[in-house]
Amino acid sequence: MPEQLAVEARGLEKRFGETVALAGVDLEVPRGALYGLLGPNGAGKTTTVRVLTTLLRPDAGTARLDGIDVVAEPHRVRERIGLTGQYAAVEERLTARENIEYIARLFHLPRQEGRRRAGELLERFDLVDAADRVVKGFSGGMRRRLDIAMSLIARPSVLFLDEPTTGLDPRSRLAMWELIEELEHDGTTVLLTTQYLDEADRLADRIVVIDHGRVIEQGTADELKDRIGGDRITVSIARIENQAKALEVLRQRCNGPVDVEGDGRTFSGPIRTGDRVVPGVVRALDEVGVDVLDLDVRRPTLDDVFLTLTGRPVDAADDDSDGVTGAPLTKVTS
Amino acid sequence: MTDLSMVVQDSWTEAGRHLRIIPRNIEVLIFATIQPIMFIVLFSYVFGGAITAPGFTNYDQFLMPGIFAQSLVFGSAFTGVGLAEDLSKGLVDRLRSLPMSRSAVLIGRTVSDLLRNIFTFTIMVVIAFAIGFRLEGSFAQATLATFVLLLFSYSLSWVQALIGLSVKSVEAANSAGFIWMFPLTFVSSAFVPPETMPGWLEAIANANPFTIVTNASRALYNGMPVGNDVWYSIGWSLALIAVFAGLATRKFGRSTSA
Missing domain, CATH: 3.40.50.300 (P-loop containing nucleotide triphosphate hydrolases)
Structure with missing residues (x-):
């Protein structure tokens, strides 16, 4: 409903x-x-x-x-609703407290109630010390906190x-x-x-x-x-002569095509998440006498998801019509 | 809360915000006041000797109402710049997302600018008196003259509001708000009698509403017959308010920062 x-x-x-x-x-x-x-x-x-x-x-x-x-x-x-936009939309020449009380009045809260809410929010957003300072001197983080506090006035x-x-x-x-x-x-x-x-x-x-x-x-x-294929296992072996054996083991254990890297000794393929595939791979390789140099299981990152879904990395923007400003921060890892 | 009481209350909240900021940004007010004083002194002493104003006691009696009018018109530019600032800071988006009266944002702005203009005007009058300007009509006439000037200035605030909401930056609001004020105030009867201009320019000057407003207040301050100029002035101002308040309010409902 x-x-x-x-x-x-x-x-x-x-x-x-x-x-x-x-x-x-x-x-x-x-x-x-x-x-x-x-x-x-x-x-x-x-x-x-x-x-x-x-x-x-x-x-x-x-x-x-x-x-x-x-x-x-x-x-x-x-x-x-409360809205905090891309810009910290605060009145720079008012103090933090005045900013909150000003928005409270525009929500038509009684004056007393507005004051009380302002006190609560300043405390909660760690702005008590700066409460009666003009916002102009605030750091970016403080402005955002104030901005969100202003969005929460009317609960x-x-x-x-x-x-x-x-x-x-x-x-x-x-x-x-x-x-x-x-x-x-x-x-x-x-x-x-x-x-x-x-x-x-x-x-x-x-x-x-x-x-x-x-x-x-x-x-x-x-x-x-998971939707783009769950985890990926990557195995590197010591000797290239064992390529066929290793490939065979991985083909049995992976649930999709196994790739061979350029050096012929590194293989990677998708595995199902939480299937305890890794110990099995290690044992199987050991049984056929293949020495493993390196083994790695990687969860796909959202970057992989994004790349798969859109065919381009998330930070490759077509245009900036969303008007985002500011330097991009790290956008990787998960 | 009824719609009307919300408009009044929210407009007052908005005007209160702007008025509270004025003393914290005192340089702006100081320079906004110095500029008209400079005009008074410069025009009076530099041109005073060369320009004769037939029918007036002296050039100051002719000039001062023109400078009052010009300064009040220039003062209206604050409205556009202020709105463009709110827009660029994202504050307009915030206000538009609040359960408040939307027209209150514009009314609060124009009213606080009117109050600021009244302050500047008062200082100007004091200076004008200091250098020899006198009221030659009745106090009632002077009051009416002042009302005519302030109403016209207020009506132009709404023109500036539309400009401030239409341009993309504060700088553009500043330029776009000022550029047309020079021809508006100079191609008029404010500084010299239009009869001294080339014929085609004289025709423009005489049709200029700013000339009508200037003539109305000048006649009233000098205790001269004013004809229908007071009515024409008020008519012009009300028409400008009706048209531009409507357009600006409409624009406000649509404008966003990005």
Whole structure:
């Protein structure tokens, strides 16, 4: 039932002139979940968030937030959402406290309540010491924290975080991740967009991969990795004379084609996750008298997933219509 | 909350934000005040000897209302620049995602700019008096003259709002907001009588609403017959507000930072 879904989008389409930003996006986010919208620059992540947060009208399709149509009743939707965009949208010449109280007034909270919430949020986001300083002198990490605090004033049912760590240094990024994990523990539904695979991998319950304005795959990080073939075993043997024997063993144990590397002594092939294949391979090779130099099992990374799904690495952007700024950080590992 | 009370409350919240910032950004206010003072002094002393204003006690009596009008018109540019700033910082996206009145963002901005202009105007009047300008009409006439000037300035704030929301950067808002103000204020009766201009330019100057506003306030400050210029001025201002407030509000609903 739609009541159980925090976000429900069907066939969202949006074009800007000749550019197709969304080509039919479907999305379902259950209450209390943390979903990651993953894709390269220009994939349509930000446009999707803009439609869901009532900033943009879709050309076609429908979107509901807590069952409320974003086009028909935008005002009611706005009462239930928090949005943190790619820019830390704060008023630089006000203090952190004034910024929060200012947004509280725009949510029409009574003045007392606004003050109380501001105090709570400043404490929670570790901004007490800086509370009465003008934001202009804040670091990037502090601005983002304040930005998220401002999004949480009215206890939103769904929090949208559009690239919350873009442009942050590695330490602030880690702090931001911890903060986002806490939000999820509190039961806030979070929809996060990111172009960083490690971010999606670490934070998201489910990852929705979006490219060219379309959802091309979704699942947990593990499901996505399994879907492109699970783990891979790589074995290097000492002597090339044993090539045939080793190849035979691996062909029996792998569940797909075995590749032979250029040196003729290294083989790799897919294995099923959690099948305890590795001890079997080691024993079998030992029995036929093949000395193993090196053995390695690698879980595919989300990079592999992305490469398989889109035919290009995640950081190879077609264009920058999502308007992402800031230096790219490391986008590898899982 | 009714729609109207929300508009009023949110507009006040927005205006409060801008007004609170003014003393923290005091250089902006200082320079915004120095500029018109400079104009008063420069025009009065540099041109004062060369330009005669037939029918007026002296050139200052002719000039000051023109400079008041020009400075208030220039002051309207703050609206566009401020909105472009909010837009570029992503603040407009945040505001558009809140359950607040959208027109309040623009009303709060234009009203706070009007208050700022009133402050600058007050200082200007004091300086003008110091160098010899006098009210030659009644206090009521002077009040009406001031109202006509402020209303026109407020109406141009809405033109600037549309400009600020339409351009892509703060710098562009600054240039686009100022560029047309020079012909608007110079091809007019503000500094010299249009009769001294070439015929075609005189025709343009006389049709310029800025000339009408200047003439109305000048006649009132000098206690001269004003004809229908007050009504034409108010009419122009209200028409500009009606058209540009509508366009700017529409634009605000659509503009985003990226």
